[in-house]
Amino acid sequence: MKKQVDSAKIIALLSVPLVAFVLWYIFLPAINLHSFEFWIYMIVNFIYIISILSIFHKKNYKFFIIPIVLFVLLFSLEIVSATMFHSTKYANLIVKENGSFEEDIKEVSFEQVPTVDRDTAQRLGSRKMGEMLELVSQYNLSDAYTQINYNDKPVRVTPLEYNGFLKWMGNKKDGIPNYIVVDMIDGKVELKKLGNNIKYSKSDKFSRNIYRHLRQKYPRDMFFEINFEIDEEGTPYWVAPVYHSTIGFFGGFDVKEVILTNAINGKTTKYNIQDVPKWVDRIYNADEIIQQLNWNGGLQLGFLNSIFAQKGVLQTTEGYNYLAIDDDVYLYTGMTSVGADESNVGFVLVNLRTKETKFYKMSSAEEFSAMESAEGAVQEKGYKSTFPILLNIDNKPTYFMSLKDEAGLVKMYALVDAQNYQQVSIGTTVNNVVSAHIGKDITNMQSEEEIEPTEFFNINGKIVNIESVVIEGNTHYYFTLDNNYKNIFIANISVSEQLPFIKANDEVNIEYYEKNNLYQVTKLELK
Structure with missing residues (x-):
C-alpha cells in the first residue's frame, strides 16, 4: 500500500514539469517578465504545483498565497503602466510632422488607381482557387491578404493553407505549393507556383507552425501578429515584429526589432528597425498605429484634459485605408475633433515600415460623409461604398471609392472632393469617373474664359x-x-x-x- 502511495506521489511530481511544458508548447508565452501572458502562465503553474503538494500534506494549502500575491502584483504593475500616470510618454509614442499635401502626395496616374479592396480581393482569390480542382480539395486560402508593394505595384498576397489536420498529414512532406497575388489596380489574380514549397506556415502543425518555430528560436522575444510578404523575387517570408515595453512595466509596447523567416526553409534573421530590408512593407500593425495616434491626439495636454476639458483633443476617424507611395505602404486616416462631427481637421499618413508620420492640416469631409454622398448619387441603385482612399487630383485631396451591389460586386466608381463632399463624380469605369471629374474642371475653366x-x-x-x-x-x-x-x-x-x-x-x-x-x-x- 505504501509503495502505491509513493508511486502516486512520484507520478504527481513528475506531472509538474510535464504540465508546464505542455502549457508552454500550446500557448507559447514569451519567457519575459514584461509579457502579460507569461505572468498568467506562471500563476497557473503555481496553482497546479501547490494543488499537487496539497495532496501530500494539507498544510501546503498556505502556499496558495504565492499565486494570489503574483496576481495582485500583476494587477498593480498593469495599473502603474496606465496612461493616467504616463500621459506624455504615451502621447510621444508616435511623432507627427506637418506635411504639404501638394509636395508629399504626387498627382495620381489614373492607370495606377487601386480599385480592388480587401473584400473584392478575397472574392477574386476564392474564384481563382475554385478553378484549381487539384488544389481545392487539399488546401484553403488564408484570409491574410497582406497589402504590399510588389515590383512597383500595389498588390495583396496570401498563402494557401492546409485544409485541416488530415490534409496536413497527407501533404506535409511536399508542403504548400502556391500563394496568390491579387493586383489591386486591374484585379488580375495570379496563382504563383513555387519551385520549393512553403514548409513553415500558420496552418502547419507542431514545430513547423510558424509561431512555434519562432518561439523555439526566440523564447524571450514578444511578437504577436505575423505578416505574410514576398520579396522582389517572389520568395515568401513571414515578418514578425518584436515588441518591447517602453512605458512602465506593461505599457507602451512598440516595435524595436523584426524577425524575417523564409517560409520555405525556415531560416530566420533578426534585424533592428533601421536595418530591415526595404522590400518589407508591413512592420507596424495598423490597429496599434491607430491607438498611438489617438494617444497622441488625446493626451498632449494630460490625462485629465482628455477626460474633462478636452481642449485640443483629436481622435482618428472610425476607418482607415492604405496608400502606396514611393514603394512603401502608408496608413491613411482622418483626424477629427473629439466632438466627432462630420468633418475632419486634417489627416495623417503613417509609413508602416518606418513609422514616419505626417499630419496634413486641412478641413475636409469625414470619410463616412463622403461615402454617404457617393451612395446618394446612385441611391436608386442601392449601391454601397467601400471605405475611400485619398488621391491627389489637380492638387486637391479627393476621395476615391468603389460602389458595390448587394452581391458585393463592384458596379461603379466615385470621386468625391474631400473639401466639398457635395461635388461627386460617378462612372462605370475608372476612366469614366476620372473623365467626369476632370471634365467638370475643364468645363468650369472654359466658361470662365468664355471659350x-x-x-x-x-x-x-x-x-x-x-x-x-x-x-x-x-x-x-x-x-x-x-x-x-x-x-x-x-x-x-x-x-x-x-x-x-x-x-x-x-x-x-x-x-x-x-x-x-x-x-x-x-x-x-x-x-
Whole structure:
C-alpha cells in the first residue's frame, strides 16, 4: 500500500514539469517578465504545483498565497503602466510632422488607381482557387491578404493553407505549393507556383507552425501578429515584429526589432528597425498605429484634459485605408475633433515600415460623409461604398471609392472632393469617373474664359452602353456608339428630354464637338 502511495506521489511530481511544458508548447508565452501572458502562465503553474503538494500534506494549502500575491502584483504593475500616470510618454509614442499635401502626395496616374479592396480581393482569390480542382480539395486560402508593394505595384498576397489536420498529414512532406497575388489596380489574380514549397506556415502543425518555430528560436522575444510578404523575387517570408515595453512595466509596447523567416526553409534573421530590408512593407500593425495616434491626439495636454476639458483633443476617424507611395505602404486616416462631427481637421499618413508620420492640416469631409454622398448619387441603385482612399487630383485631396451591389460586386466608381463632399463624380469605369471629374474642371475653366467651340460634327449610330453621372447636381449621360467604339460621348440632361429614356440599341443622331479629348454632345435626336 505504501509503495502505491509513493508511486502516486512520484507520478504527481513528475506531472509538474510535464504540465508546464505542455502549457508552454500550446500557448507559447514569451519567457519575459514584461509579457502579460507569461505572468498568467506562471500563476497557473503555481496553482497546479501547490494543488499537487496539497495532496501530500494539507498544510501546503498556505502556499496558495504565492499565486494570489503574483496576481495582485500583476494587477498593480498593469495599473502603474496606465496612461493616467504616463500621459506624455504615451502621447510621444508616435511623432507627427506637418506635411504639404501638394509636395508629399504626387498627382495620381489614373492607370495606377487601386480599385480592388480587401473584400473584392478575397472574392477574386476564392474564384481563382475554385478553378484549381487539384488544389481545392487539399488546401484553403488564408484570409491574410497582406497589402504590399510588389515590383512597383500595389498588390495583396496570401498563402494557401492546409485544409485541416488530415490534409496536413497527407501533404506535409511536399508542403504548400502556391500563394496568390491579387493586383489591386486591374484585379488580375495570379496563382504563383513555387519551385520549393512553403514548409513553415500558420496552418502547419507542431514545430513547423510558424509561431512555434519562432518561439523555439526566440523564447524571450514578444511578437504577436505575423505578416505574410514576398520579396522582389517572389520568395515568401513571414515578418514578425518584436515588441518591447517602453512605458512602465506593461505599457507602451512598440516595435524595436523584426524577425524575417523564409517560409520555405525556415531560416530566420533578426534585424533592428533601421536595418530591415526595404522590400518589407508591413512592420507596424495598423490597429496599434491607430491607438498611438489617438494617444497622441488625446493626451498632449494630460490625462485629465482628455477626460474633462478636452481642449485640443483629436481622435482618428472610425476607418482607415492604405496608400502606396514611393514603394512603401502608408496608413491613411482622418483626424477629427473629439466632438466627432462630420468633418475632419486634417489627416495623417503613417509609413508602416518606418513609422514616419505626417499630419496634413486641412478641413475636409469625414470619410463616412463622403461615402454617404457617393451612395446618394446612385441611391436608386442601392449601391454601397467601400471605405475611400485619398488621391491627389489637380492638387486637391479627393476621395476615391468603389460602389458595390448587394452581391458585393463592384458596379461603379466615385470621386468625391474631400473639401466639398457635395461635388461627386460617378462612372462605370475608372476612366469614366476620372473623365467626369476632370471634365467638370475643364468645363468650369472654359466658361470662365468664355471659350466657344469652333467646329461641330454629326454622327448617326446605335447606343452600345449608356450610364448616367451626377456632377455638381447636374445629370450627365456617358454613352458609346456601335460605329465609334473608341469615343465616349458626354451629354448634359439639358441637351434632350429623351436622354433618361434612351437605352442600348436605340438609334440616335447627335451633334458634338471635341475639346481636350472629350466629346461633348450639343444636340441629340432619338430615331
